[in-house]
Amino acid sequence: MKLESEIVHIGVRTDEKTGAISTPIYQTASFQHPALGESTGFDYTRTKNPTRQVVEEGLARLENGAAGFVFASGMAAITAVLMLYQAGDHIVVVEDCYGGTYRVLDKIFSRFGITVSPVDETNISEIEQAITPATKAVFIETPTNPLMKIADIRRIAQLCRKCKVHFIVDNTFLTPYLQRPLELGADIVIHSGTKYLAGHNDLLCGVVVVRDTALGEQIGFIQNSTGSMLSPNDSWLLIRGLKTLALRMEKHNENAQKVANWLIQHPRVKKVYYPGLNGHPGKEIHESQTSGYGGMLSFAVDDSSLVPVILRRVKLLQFAESLGGVESLITFPARQTHMDIPVEVRERAGITDCLLRLSIGIESSEDIIQDLAQALEGD
Numbered sequence: 380m381k382l383e384s385e386i387v388h389i390g391v392r393t394d395e396k397t398g399a400i401s402t403p404i405y406q407t408a409s410f411q412h413p414a415l416g417e418s419t420g421f422d423y424t425r426t427k428n429p430t431r432q433v434v435e436e437g438l439a440r441l442e443n444g445a446a447g448f449v450f451a452s453g454m455a456a457i458t459a460v461l462m463l464y465q466a467g468d469h470i471v472v473v474e475d476c477y478g479g480t481y482r483v484l485d486k487i488f489s490r491f492g493i494t495v496s497p498v499d500e501t502n503i504s505e506i507e508q509a510i511t512p513a514t515k516a517v518f519i520e521t522p523t524n525p526l527m528k529i530a531d532i533r534r535i536a537q538l539c540r541k542c543k544v545h546f547i548v549d550n551t552f553l554t555p556y557l558q559r560p561l562e563l564g565a566d567i568v569i570h571s572g573t574k575y576l577a578g579h580n581d582l583l584c585g586v587v588v589v590r591d592t593a594l595g596e597q598i599g600f601i602q603n604s605t606g607s608m609l610s611p612n613d614s615w616l617l618i619r620g621l622k623t624l625a626l627r628m629e630k631h632n633e634n635a636q637k638v639a640n641w642l643i644q645h646p647r648v649k650k651v652y653y654p655g656l657n658g659h660p661g662k663e664i665h666e667s668q669t670s671g672y673g674g675m676l677s678f679a680v681d682d683s684s685l686v687p688v689i690l691r692r693v694k695l696l697q698f699a700e701s702l703g704g705v706e707s708l709i710t711f712p713a714r715q716t717h718m719d720i721p722v723e724v725r726e727r728a729g730i731t732d733c734l735l736r737l738s739i740g741i742e743s744s745e746d747i748i749q750d751l752a753q754a755l756e757g758d
């Protein structure tokens with residue numbers, strides 16, 4: 380089955396008793412046992428719940444993995460993956476990763492003896508040099524947030540295989556509709572499902588999909604032991620949101636490309652970061668491993684004093700954190716998503732006070748461009 384059909388049919392034909400088209404919400408904590416030693420396959424919702432199982436299996440199929448898990452947030456998913464490691468272990472992480480990923484490593488997992496080296500993921504030899512005998516994983520995002528740098532998933536996968544370390548990809552920005560890292564050699568895929576997968580700026584959730592069943596057993600054990608799974612109701616909302624993923628991603632792609640093309644010719648815009656633009660240094664690699672450029676882009680204006688003006692003047696675009704929903708949002712990474720990254724790391728990566736990030740929604744591209752045009756006029 381083609382991916383768009385697979386997406387729409389998540390949870391279809393799960394209720395044999397009634398034939399309900401929509402997956403039932405099993406809003407129960409516990410399950411009755413028919414008799415001693417007998418089971419329906421379910422006993423307690425922390426361990427397994429039918430609604431959650433539907434979306435976990437569906438996401439595993441979309442990412443082409445052995446097993447999938449859904450969590451209460453993207454950070455809960457990332458935390459569950461990091462719990463695979465222990466004191467003395469070392470993780471190589473992309474330097475302009477999601478701020479929350481950096482924070483949980485730097486402020487929480489450091490307390491448990493896990494160390495981290497930030498790297499520029501576009502530089503394979505920098506990654507290779509950062510790997511030590513203590514290294515257990517390389518953790519990347521591609522495109523990165525917010526600078527839209529592109530990592531070569533195949534080459535990093537080869538390196539990780541050679542060094543016998545896990546290769547983890549946060550695939551939030553593109554979703555399995557546009558990029559499937561497990562097929563390119565990654566071991567673990569993570570999502571903030573809050574973003575494109577759920578897609579409507581109304582739900583927090585996280586996803587982990589793993590390449591093999593052994594890793595699946597470990598993540599399942601961590602999920603059940605620590606209890607950060609997604610509720611039955613929210614699992615249903617995620618299924619509901621996912622149904623239109625293919626349509627939404629097509630529109631996000633189309634709109635973002637138009638906005639990028641428009642921004643790049645604007646006199647107040649110094650630079651546009653979007654892999655769909657000619658001259659983007661990662662364009663070729665991106666095209667070799669995805670089927671679209673996605674709905675995220677960033678741009679730098681010529682003067683940092685213009686930033687607060689734009690954020691005040693936008694009308695259709697909403698000045699808010701988050702991304703990946705149907706509504707267009709504008710974010711100021713240096714003060715919002717990436718505030719917890721130390722200034723020197725942030726500035727080295729290029730996340731300056733002139734940089735704005737756009738999550739392009741599915742409105743008319745003409746309206747989005749018109750709004751940006753009037754905001755960029757300044758006061």
Ligand SMILES: *Cc1c(COP(=O)(O)O)cnc(C)c1O
Nearest residue numbers: 452453454477549551571573584
């Ligand atoms: C939002 C986000 C996260 C964190 O997800 P939450 O659902 O907010 O906990 C992780 N990675 C990326 C790339 C994100 O954009």
